[in-house]
Amino acid sequence: MDRLLRTGGVCALAFLLVLGVVAALPRTVRDSVPAPVIGGAVLVLGALGARRLVRGPR
Secondary structure, X not given: OHHHHHHHHHHHHHHHHHHHHHHHOOHHHHHHOXXXXXXXXXXXXXXXXXXXXXXXXX
């Protein structure tokens, strides 16, 4: 259960990180980036975080 909560936290952190980066971009760039690209970036960052939690620290 602890790993599940950590994984959810990592996914939430990745989501907020991507939103912050997108918000910092100029408006013209932000409008040109499709929504699926942003969603894909969130999924990739969440999967990488979950993978690291499952494998544990080196």
